[in-house]
Every structure is written in C-alpha cells, then in structure tokens.
Amino acid sequence: MSNIHAPNRNTPLAMELKESIRQDGPMTVQSYMGRCLWDPRHGYYRSQRVFGAQGDFITSAEISQVFGELIGVWAGVIWRNVLGAPKTVTLAEYGPGRGTMMRDALRASRVVPGFADAARVHLVEASETLIEAQRATLSDFSDRVTWGADLDGFDPPAIIFANEFLDAWPAAQWVKTDEGWRIRGVGLDITGELQFTDLDGDCPRDAFEALLPDAQLGAVIEAQRLDQLASTLKRLSERGPVVLLLIDYGYTAAAAGDTLQAVRNHVYESPLASPGEADLTVHVNFYDLASALHRAGLDLDGPVTQAEFLGAVGIIERASRLMSANPQRAAEIEAGVARLLAPNGMGGRFKVLAARSRGLPSLPGFRDPAADEPPGQARDAGR
Ligand code: SAH
Numbered sequence: 001m002s003n004i005h006a007p008n009r010n011t012p013l014a015m016e017l018k019e020s021i022r023q024d025g026p027m028t029v030q031s032y033m034g035r036c037l038w039d040p041r042h043g044y045y046r047s048q049r050v051f052g053a054q055g056d057f058i059t060s061a062e063i064s065q066v067f068g069e070l071i072g073v074w075a076g077v078i079w080r081n082v083l084g085a086p087k088t089v090t091l092a093e094y095g096p097g098r099g100t101m102m103r104d105a106l107r108a109s110r111v112v113p114g115f116a117d118a119a120r121v122h123l124v125e126a127s128e129t130l131i132e133a134q135r136a137t138l139s140d141f142s143d144r145v146t147w148g149a150d151l152d153g154f155d156p157p158a159i160i161f162a163n164e165f166l167d168a169w170p171a172a173q174w175v176k177t178d179e180g181w182r183i184r185g186v187g188l189d190i191t192g193e194l195q196f197t198d199l200d201g202d203c204p205r206d207a208f209e210a211l212l213p214d215a216q217l218g219a220v221i222e223a224q225r226l227d228q229l230a231s232t233l234k235r236l237s238e239r240g241p242v243v244l245l246l247i248d249y250g251y252t253a254a255a256a257g258d259t260l261q262a263v264r265n266h267v268y269e270s271p272l273a274s275p276g277e278a279d280l281t282v283h284v285n286f287y288d289l290a291s292a293l294h295r296a297g298l299d300l301d302g303p304v305t306q307a308e309f310l311g312a313v314g315i316i317e318r319a320s321r322l323m324s325a326n327p328q329r330a331a332e333i334e335a336g337v338a339r340l341l342a343p344n345g346m347g348g349r350f351k352v353l354a355a356r357s358r359g360l361p362s363l364p365g366f367r368d369p370a371a372d373e374p375p376g377q378a379r380d381a382g383r
Helices: 012-023 029-039 065-082 100-111 128-137 139-144 207-211 227-239 287-297 307-311 315-325 327-341
Strands: 088-092 119-124 147-148 158-163 172-178 181-189 194-201 221-223 242-251 261-264 267-269 279-282 299-305 349-356
Touching: 012 029, 012 181, 012 194, 029 172, 029 181, 029 279, 065 100, 065 158, 065 242, 088 100, 088 349, 100 119, 100 128, 100 139, 100 158, 100 227, 100 327, 119 139, 128 139, 128 147, 128 307, 172 194, 172 349, 181 207, 227 242, 227 287, 242 287, 242 327, 287 349, 307 315, 307 349, 315 327
Parallel strands: 088 119, 088 158, 119 147, 158 242
Antiparallel strands: 172 181, 172 221, 181 194, 242 349, 261 267, 261 279, 299 349
C-alpha cells in the first residue's frame, strides 16, 4: 500500500503553509506535524475524514471486539487486586478515537463483580468531531461518561488507557548534514512546493555526536516531548494511586530513524503530500517513554510486545469462548485475533508499557523476568 511518489496536493492547508513559509521562512517538523493534525480550520482531527470504514486508520479495537474486552477485564482485575477495590475508580482514556475500545471494555468489565458500579469513565479528547463519535458509540453508558481536554482532568484512584495516542504527538527531528547535526524543517523548493530542509537554531550537537558517532549524512534523530505526560502522571500520583496502560506502534532501543509517516485512504504517502488530509504519525520511542515516566517517580511494567501482553491476559481463551458461542462468526473472530497477534504485524510492532504509582504491586499481563524458566523447560512442562 504505497503511494510515496505521488505529487504533492494543493490542499487548503498546503496553501496556507506555503504562504506562511514564504513570509516567515521554514518551520520545524514538529510545528508542521502539529499544524497538519490540529490546525483550527484544516487540521486532520478537526475534519470528518477519520470516520468509518472510509477512515484512514483502523485500530486494534476495530479489528476485534476481543481487544477492548480484554482491556476491560484487565482493568477490573487491577481495580480489585492492585487498587484494593475502592468504592469509586476513574477509568480514563487518552485519545479514545471513536470510543470502540471503551465500549467493549465496559461491556466486558461486568464479569468482575462490583467493578462496573465503581467505575466512572472520563475521556480525554481534543477533537470536537471525535467527541461526537464517542458520544454515539458510548450511548448505552451515557450516565457515567464525562469529557475533558486536560490530561489530568479527573480524580484518582484511576486506571488510564492510551492506545495509539502518543503516535499522534508531534515529534521534533534533527538531521545530520555536512555541517553537522541540524534541526529538520519544512520549507519550499525552487518551484514553491513543500520540501524537507534543515534549519538554523539550537541543536544538541555534541550529545547527538556522542550518541551516534557513525551516523551517515541524512540520518535523522527524532524525539517527542514526553515531559508533559510524565509530569501529569506525577501530579496525579500525588493525589492518589494511578495505573497507566500505554499501547502504541514503537521501538524499545535508542536508535536513529525517520518514522514520520502519512496515511490517506489506507494508503501511505509522503508526509508532505496532503497537509491536513492525511493521518500523520511517528513511532513511539519506548526507551524515552519509560525513562521519562521513571524519572517522574512511577514504577514500570514492560514494555512487552502486544502479542505477549494479549497472550498473558488470555486472548486465546477468550476468543475460543466467543467462537463457540458464535459459530457463524468463528472465522472472522479468528482472523481478527490473528491480526492482533501477528509477529511481523501488530503483535510484534506494537508495544505495551504500564506505569503505576510507587508502592503498587506489579501488574498482571507483564511477565516477571525473574520467573522465566530457561527455554525448553517451559515447553517440557507442557505450558
Ligand atoms: N485510541 C483510539 C484512537 C487513536 S487516534 C483507537 O485506538 O482507536 C488518536 C486519538 O488521540 C484521537 O482521538 C485524537 O483526537 C486524540 N489526540 C491526539 N492528541 C491529543 C491531545 N494532545 N489531546 C487530546 N487528544 C488527543
């Protein structure tokens, strides 16, 4: 599904960006990504494009209902065994998209007695268009759902989910040039079209040289601003116990690489091709993420791959039960689950990281490395 060489399109936002670059000069990649997603008039998340089968992204919850159901049961177990069954608990979600995962989670959460009555749902969403979609999806639960735009607009004890949320956070990039590391930006070529360029400005050159002494010309380093998320979790933790479950496309080792990508109508294209009309994302650096959360005083579980996490919380068992109960849908359920677990697809490329307020015990779903048996023994034991 690649259309990377298609010419740039003159979208309304492209015209505005070109005009502003003509007047004020090139902008950083981070500002470009921010404008493409959140421009007040033409930003991707302001529009209707993201909806339905015609939408650009299909996330795990939309591939299989089992995904949200497992998250709901997991949250119920956390409420009971980790938080000690408090009378009320906030189930918060950052960037719920169409609300599918929360709907499936709430439906399944009834299997943990008492949990559904204790749970208040709070959705953190910046897009008015998506809030409307979430309201429709969650209409059965409307008496206990609230919305807000702030990452900490709810009360602990809280269990917070974020699936494919951080990949939509604008990333800064730096590029290695023959003058050394420089900020990567977006400017205009001689025909007046958008093109990547490098910019003057402060750049941690020495640190980058030390990190990647052998980087080739054109190598890119990328970083998201994770301090806001980390400090939010720190503040929330000071008010009561918090558990955060983050799932995203990403990598776990420090590395160079340009992961900015654009998808429009399920087809990859250049991130400069359709400003405001394509979904722009980056891959999450879980090494940076884990470091930021740890520095903020949280304890961590994972990261593990999505396949490992879903396996540990019982995806096979749940899917089998669902297939027996709905034999006419068995093939569809099996195909969905296979897609979530595929080692070269979502199962391996998506990572799961949990963070918890200090003092809480480690969370289910993340294997304890100390409990690992040498390979072979586990198999012999028939597990
Ligand atoms: N979690 C959903 C949707 C992922 S799309 C799913 O898995 O299907 C990313 C979501 O994050 C959208 O709902 C988008 O509007 C929201 N979002 C991105 N950045 C945000 C921010 N800074 N504040 C609030 N919501 C944000």
